[in-house]
Amino acid sequence: MTPEILAQIRKIVGMDYVFTEKEDLFCYTYDGSFVLDRPKLPGVVVMPGNTEETSRIMKLAHTYGIPVVPRGAGSNLSGGSLSEQACIVMQMTRMNRILNMDRRNMTAVVESGVITGTFQEEVAKMGLFYPPDPSSLAFSTMGGNVAECAGGPRGVKYGVTRDYVLGLEVVLADGSVIKTGSATMKCVAGYDLTKLFTGSEGTLGVVTQITVKLLPMPQARQTVLASFSNLDQTAETVVEILSRGIIPSALELMDQVYIQNIESFMPSGLPLDAEAVLLIEVDGPKSSLDEQISEIAKICRNQGAMHIRCASSQEEREKLWAARRGAYGAIARNYPTIISEDVTVPRDKIPEAVRRVRKIAETFQLTIAIIAHAGDGNFHASILTDEKNSTEMARIQQALPELFKAALELGGTITGEHGVGLTKAPYLPWETGAGGMHVMKAIKDALDPKNILNPGKMFGNRSWS
C-alpha cells in the first residue's frame, strides 16, 4: 500500500478510521475459522462511516486494482473474512444504525454493521420477531449474516437469512451503488439480485444496507429435552417427529462428548448417561402447544427415549438453551483447536451420516463430536484437536475430504450454513460440477472483472475446471 493511497483513504474516512499498525493488522489474519496457513497481514484496515465513504474507497481500490476484504465481526467459520496481503480490509462495524423499523408492514432497514442479537432485541420490543439465529448472534453483524447467508437452530421452521432479506444496498466492485429488491412482500421485477448477493461471501459487492421482513412474535414457546442411549435412535426420532407433520421451531441434537463437556463447565441437568439428547422447541398460538408437546413426547417414548423432560418454567427453558448456546465454549475449554464442519444431508440420512462420521473418526483416529440442527440435517461435526499436534493435523487433512465425500454421497452438501470461504474452496467443484463453477465464475467476472472483491474466497486460487 503506497503512502499516496493511504493518504487518499485517510482523506475519505478520516484519520481515526484507518489502521496500519502491525498489532492492529494482525487481528485481521484471524476469524472464527481454522486455517492451517496463517494469512499474511493486510495492507490497511478501513472503517467507512456511510455508503458514500464505502463507495469512494471501492472506487479507489478499483482504480488501483487493490483487493478488498469486506468484514463484519469476523465470526465466520470458513475463512471468508480473512485478509490477504496488500488488501484493504473493509470493516463495516461503524455502520451500525437501525434506519427504519416499520411495525405495520413488519419490515426493517438496517446498516450492515448492526449486531444481529441487538437487532433481534429491538425487534422484540415492538412485539415482532427476526428468526435467523446463528450461534454467533451476540456479536455477528447483519451484513456478515447476509454475506454468509447465516442459519441457526430455527432454520427447521423459519428458514435462514436469505428467507428474510427483501432488499439490499450494495457497493459494487467499481464503487457504484445499487439497490436490489423491494420493501414489498412480493417482487419479481427483474433477476433476484437480493438472493444472489445473499450468501455471496463478499465476492460480488459490499453490502451497506439491508431491508428485512419480520414476523409477529409467536405467542408462546415450549421446550422438551429427550435423552437416548443410542445416537442412531436419536437421529431416527428427528425423522419421525417431522414426518408426523410437526415442525418444531428448533430440533437440536447433541452427542455424549458435548453433553459431558457442557455438564462439567455449566451444570445444566443434561443426563450424563445418554449417548445423545434432543432439544426440541415448539412455538405458536398458546392453545396449540400442549398437543404438540404431548405428541412429541409420545414419539420420543416410542423411539425408546430414556428421559423426557418438559421445561415447566421460563427459567428452566432458558437454562436448557443456555446449555445449547454454551456448547461450543464448553468444549473449547478442553480442546485448544476445534474444526467445526457443517456438512448437511437430507434428514432421513442423519443416522447413516452419524455412522459415516464415526467410521471416519475411527479410521483417522480422531475425536469428532456431533452437534446438529438435526431438523435440517445440518451437522456440525466438530473435530477436537490441538493444532500443535502435527501428526494429528495431517490425519485431519486426510479426513476432511472423506467427510465431504460422505455428505455428497448421501445427497447432501459440503456446507449448510458456514459457507465456502477459503477452507472449502477446493471442494466446491465436487458439489457444483465444472458447469456450476463456470456459471458462478462467469457471474463473478461480469460483476468484478478485476477480481478485487474478496479474491481467493469461494473460487480458491487454483484452477477448478
Place this chain on the structure above:
Amino acid sequence: MTPEILAQIRKIVGMDYVFTEKEDLFCYTYDGSFVLDRPKLPGVVVMPGNTEETSRIMKLAHTYGIPVVPRGAGSNLSGGSLSEQACIVMQMTRMNRILNMDRRNMTAVVESGVITGTFQEEVAKMGLFYPPDPSSLAFSTMGGNVAECAGGPRGVKYGVTRDYVLGLEVVLADGSVIKTGSATMKCVAGYDLTKLFTGSEGTLGVVTQITVKLLPMPQARQTVLASFSNLDQTAETVVEILSRGIIPSALELMDQVYIQNIESFMPSGLPLDAEAVLLIEVDGPKSSLDEQISEIAKICRNQGAMHIRCASSQEEREKLWAARRGAYGAIARNYPTIISEDVTVPRDKIPEAVRRVRKIAETFQLTIAIIAHAGDGNFHASILTDEKNSTEMARIQQALPELFKAALELGGTITGEHGVGLTKAPYLPWETGAGGMHVMKAIKDALDPKNILNPGKMFGNRSWS
C-alpha cells in the same frame, strides 16, 4: 428457419414433436397477457421429451444463433412466453413426470412440464402440502411457475415459488446442463443460482427439472367472508389483522365490480351492497383456529364490517373459494379485454394505492376493478376494456405508466408476481435504476453472450441506460 435446421431438429426430437404449420404457430403468438402489437409467427415449435433433447436443441440454436423462447402452458400475464419471428419455441409440456416424491424428507423432484395443480394433488395424497397457488394452477406448469416466480393468495403466509425451490436442472444457452442447489434444507455452497434462475423468465436457461420442498398438510382450515361499505375501510382492516400478529393463509380483497360480475355469473352469496369484501382463511392446528377466527371477526366488526360470515362447512368454504377463483372468468364474460396489472405496495399503503388507482381511472375515464392478495399488498388492478376501442386503448397506454409511478412512489414494485416479460420491460429501469439494469444485463451477457434465450423479454429491445 432453413430446411436443414428443421431437419436437424426433427432428427433430435422425432417428426411428431416439431410443428411448422401456420395454424400451429399462430397459437404461440398468444399467451395470458395483453399486448398491443401482435407478435410475429415463430419459426418452429419443438417439444423435447427429455433433458438431453433439450440440450441438443439448445446446442443447435447456439451454433446458428437462433432465438429460443421457452414455454410452459403460456398462461403468463406479461408476455414472457410470446414468440418472436424466426425463433424456436421450446414447448416443455411433454416433460411432465413427477420423478421423485420423498415423504420422509418432504421434498419432490419434477420435470418442468408438470401441471402445478396436478402436482399439488399428488402431494396432498401423501399428507403433504405444496403452497404456491397461482390462479392459473389448473393449467400452468411447474417450470413456468419457476420461470416467473409465481405467487398466489397463500403468499401472505407461505411465500411464493422461490421459497420452495431447492434446486434446479437447467440447460444453458450453449446447451450445457447444470444442477443448482441441493435437496437439503440448508445449502450455502456457492452463489444461490437456484434463486437467480427462479424468476429469470427463461432469459438465462431452460429449466428441465425442479427440486422443491414440501410442508406437512395443515391440520385444518377455516374461512371468513367480511363485507364493507367502504373500500378504504376494507384495506385498513387488512393492515389491522396483520399488525395484531395474525398471519392468515390467505387475505383476499375484491371490489364491487368483481362482486357484481361474480354474482351474476355464479351466485356465491357475496353481498351485492358491499363496496368490497375480504376473503380470509386461516390454517394450522385445529385447536388454534377458533381463537384466530374470533379475533379476526372482532377486528372486522371494529372496522365497521357490514356482514361477517364464517364458512360452517367444507362445502361453504369451497363455494367461497370457487367464487374467488372464478373472478377473472366472471369478469371476462362482460369485457372482451382485461389488462391485469399487478403493482404491489407495502400493505399499509393499500388504502392510498386504492385512492390512486381510482384517481387514475377517473382521469383517464377507465373502468378499473380491483382484486388483491391484500395481505401482501399485491394489487391486481384490472383494466376492463375492449381492444377494438382504439381511443380507450390510447388512454390506457397513458394510464399504465401513471399506475407504475404511483406504485413506486408508495415504496412498491411494478410487478409483484406477473413478471416483467415484454409488457413491463420499458418500466423496469424506473424501479431498478440504471445501476440495477447494468448488473442484470452483465449477468445476462455472461450467461447468454449471443442473446438467444428469450430475447427482448425483461430488458426490452431498446436502450435503458
